[in-house]
Amino acid sequence: MRILKLLDAQLSDFEQKVGKGNLVVIEKKDKNGDLEGHICLQRPSSTPNYFSTASRFRQIARDNKDLEAGELILRSCYLGGIQDYDPKKENDAIRNSALYVGVLMKCFQIADEDFIQGAQGLGFRIM
Numbered sequence: 001m002r003i004l005k006l007l008d009a010q011l012s013d014f015e016q017k018v019g020k021g022n023l024v025v026i027e028k029k030d031k032n033g034d035l036e037g038h039i040c041l042q043r044p045s046s047t048p049n050y051f052s053t054a055s056r057f058r059q060i061a062r063d064n065k066d067l068e069a070g071e072l073i074l075r076s077c078y079l080g081g082i083q084d085y086d087p088k089k090e091n092d093a094i095r096n097s098a099l100y101v102g103v104l105m106k107c108f109q110i111a112d113e114d115f116i117q118g119a120q121g122l123g124f125r126i127m
Helices: 006-018 050-060 066-077 100-119
Strands: 023-029 035-042 078-080
Touching: 006 023, 006 035, 006 078, 023 066, 023 100, 035 066, 035 100, 050 066, 066 100, 078 100
Parallel strands: none
Antiparallel strands: 023 035, 035 078
């Protein structure tokens, strides 16, 4: 699995596609802190299928299947940055990569935070 370095123009194109504030960019850095590449996602709460995605995400996460929940978000929100990745196709070479597991965990974290912030934005607070 290889994460690509995206140009500023590509990042701008993705932001125009999903709307300002709805682009999530995951940066992958090497051991020295140098940028290796970007993965771009649409903010989960801004997707057309937000309600069904949030519902499925919560159901999977409730069963402590964090990787599966992260994969749901990657497949639902992916815009670009992973070489040869197509969210509609299975690719064992990518899925069996340790890097892929890290990406799924980051997707889980992004969605979890995004859905909680969305509820708080509607006035809901956890006491």
